[in-house]
Amino acid sequence: METPIEPLTHARGMKKVLIVTGEPSGDLQAGLLVSQLKALDTTLEVFAVGGERLKAAGAEIIHDIKDLSVLGFFDVLKNLDKFKKLMRLVLDKIEELKPDAVIFVDFSGFNLRLAKRIHTLTKTIYYISPQVWASRQGRVKTIKECIDKMIVIFKFEREFYRRFGIDAEFVGHPLLDIVKPTLSRQEALQAFGLKENCPVFALLPGSRASEINNILPIMLQSARLIKEKIPNAQFIISKPSSLDTTLYEKIIQSSLPGLRGEAEAGRSNLNLEIKIIEGKQYDCLNVADFVLVSSGTATLETAIMEKPNVVIYKMSALNYMLYRPLVRVPYIGMENIVAGKCIAPEFIQFKAKPEAIAKKVLEILSDTQRLDELKREFTALRENLGEPGAPLRAAKSILDFVKAKPRNEA
Numbered sequence: 001m002e003t004p005i006e007p008l009t010h011a012r013g014m015k016k017v018l019i020v021t022g023e024p025s026g027d028l029q030a031g032l033l034v035s036q037l038k039a040l041d042t043t044l045e046v047f048a049v050g051g052e053r054l055k056a057a058g059a060e061i062i063h064d065i066k067d068l069s070v071l072g073f074f075d076v077l078k079n080l081d082k083f084k085k086l087m088r089l090v091l092d093k094i095e096e097l098k099p100d101a102v103i104f105v106d107f108s109g110f111n112l113r114l115a116k117r118i119h120t121l122t123k124t125i126y127y128i129s130p131q132v133w134a135s136r137q138g139r140v141k142t143i144k145e146c147i148d149k150m151i152v153i154f155k156f157e158r159e160f161y162r163r164f165g166i167d168a169e170f171v172g173h174p175l176l177d178i179v180k181p182t183l184s185r186q187e188a189l190q191a192f193g194l195k196e197n198c199p200v201f202a203l204l205p206g207s208r209a210s211e212i213n214n215i216l217p218i219m220l221q222s223a224r225l226i227k228e229k230i231p232n233a234q235f236i237i238s239k240p241s242s243l244d245t246t247l248y249e250k251i252i253q254s255s256l257p258g259l260r261g262e263a264e265a266g267r268s269n270l271n272l273e274i275k276i277i278e279g280k281q282y283d284c285l286n287v288a289d290f291v292l293v294s295s296g297t298a299t300l301e302t303a304i305m306e307k308p309n310v311v312i313y314k315m316s317a318l319n320y321m322l323y324r325p326l327v328r329v330p331y332i333g334m335e336n337i338v339a340g341k342c343i344a345p346e347f348i349q350f351k352a353k354p355e356a357i358a359k360k361v362l363e364i365l366s367d368t369q370r371l372d373e374l375k376r377e378f379t380a381l382r383e384n385l386g387e388p389g390a391p392l393r394a395a396k397s398i399l400d401f402v403k404a405k406p407r408n409e410a
Contacts, residue, residue: 006231015041015402018099019048019059020090020114022068022107024207024242025297027051029128029391030105032174036395042400047097049090052392062093066242068107083110087117094118101125101402104147108132113140119146125401127394129168133160134337140164149401151394153386154338171393172386175297179304181286188283192275198232199365202288203274203282204298207240211294212247214314217255218352219292220274222312224256225358227272236275238284248276290361295332299344303335304385306378308364308371310357311336311346324389338384343377 018039019139031053034046038058048059055061063086087110096100101123104111108130115124126147132139133156143150143166150168152158181188189196201223205216216237223235237248239290252274277284281298282305285291291302291309302309313334336342345360347353364370 010366012116014043014045015101016045016047016097016099017101017103017398017402018062018090018094018097019046019050019054019103020103020111021048021050021054021105022065022110024051024065024240026051026128027065027105028178029101029174030054030059031057032178033103033127033394033398037399040395040399047093049086051141052221063089086110087114089335090114095119098122101398103398106130108139109247112139112146113121116142119148123402123406125149125151125398128153128399129157129161129270133157134332140166140241149398151397153385155386155388156338162391165376169397170386171397172298172388172390174390174394175304176385176388177391179282179301179358182280183283183286185286188280188287189338192236192277192287194234194236194275195232196235198288199230199289200236200287201226201361202284202291202293203235203237204291204293204302205237205312206294206296206298207242207341209243209247210315212226212243212251215294215312215352216248216251218312218314218347218354218357220252221286221354222292222357222361223274224272225354226361229358234275236274236277236284237355239276239278240281241279245276250380290365292357292361293333293344295334295346295348297334299333299335300338303338303378303381306375308358308374309335309344310353311344311348312357313346313348314352315349316393316395335381339377339381343371343374345382392395 019030020029027050030050034054034057037044040097046059047062048054049063049065050059050061051065093132097199099122103125106128124147129150129152130139144164150161150166152170152171155170158170159167168249183191184315187319192233194200203219205212205219239248257271285302285305285307290313291307293299293309295311295313299311313332331337331342331346333346335344347357
């Protein structure tokens with residue numbers, strides 16, 4: 001008679017971790033991490049506040065992150081009850097599960113508050129650091145007091161934390177493993193219905209509905225001005241699968257109301273066709289000759305793909321007035337922050353004017369010397385991000401830490 005298999009929850013030496021993230025980008029990175037954790041230790045139990053990427057990687061989702069992503073102080077206030085309920089849920093789950101560690105992935109406003117509540121109960125690990133080097137450096141104190149292990153993805157973050165006596169481990173940037181097109185350029189042009197010998201401009205207006213509403217109109221008006229100077233220009237919008245196409249269609253209709261009138265008046269060369277491409281961001285970047293990109297992870301993805309670009313960002317005026325005085329870095333585009341200089345011109349808030357954006361785009365495209373220099377800058381930037389394999393290195397480090405003796409037994 002075969003010996004019955006011991007229930008999973010009672011397996012000897014089995015470890016449990018809880019991962020907390022709150023946005024699609026964090027879900028992506030956490031999913032890559034969990035895939036490697038599970039590959040290294042098939043007995044590891046992973047629970048998560050997360051989304052589809054974490055679920056696909058094998059985590060048990062205790063709360064889906066859909067609708068958790070908010071932007072700015074006032075959006076947080078409007079959703080305060082939602083975050084309070086989530087905090088209570090997570091605290092109750094920690095009490096129930098008694099995980100060997102809690103892994104925080106980005107989502108700093110929530111995660112640092114959670115860390116204060118639980119750091120005496122279990123080991124705490126932060127992967128994908130809060131951007132305390134950019135604003136609100138006072139949060140470093142919370143990190144030093146409440147986070148047992150910091151794993152960072154930028155070299156400059158390691159140096160930043162060392163200044164405060166925090167031993168942060170640099171593993172490299174996980175985007176180096178995933179920023180790869182699924183189609184050849186020729187295949188993508190055909191799939192997207194684009195002409196081969198006409199320049200392609202990709203518009204990447206962000207991943208949140210609030211960002212799309214603020215930034216896409218500016219990009220569309222800039223595209224219209226570019227089209228005036230480059231009549232055969234083609235334009236595509238990269239859309240995440242999580243957002244509804246009707247959001248984009250409504251903005252296109254409202255942002256270019258005069259387009260038809262001008263065409264009817266004899267300016268048919270301004271028949272600006274915008275193709276919306278879903279879930280194919282790296283293929284969109286692959287076919288692009290130039291990119292108009294919203295500040296965020298996408299700026300780094302664009303740089304890794306070595307595409308000349310301009311960074312555009314705009315939020316509500318009240319949020320901007322509250323946020324801007326807190327920012328301590330000269331740039332907001334990650335490619336510029338990593339490079340330590342402006343390799344992609346930034347058009348932020350009141351400077352995000354279509355006329356200025358279109359003028360700069362045309363200026364860069366007409367300057368072959370600058371385009372060559374940009375290629376060298378992008379190559380240097382990639383090298384500064386470390387080597388591929390960051391999720392695996394992070395997973396090995398986390399497992400070693402989780403399986404080490406508890407703090408009170410060390």
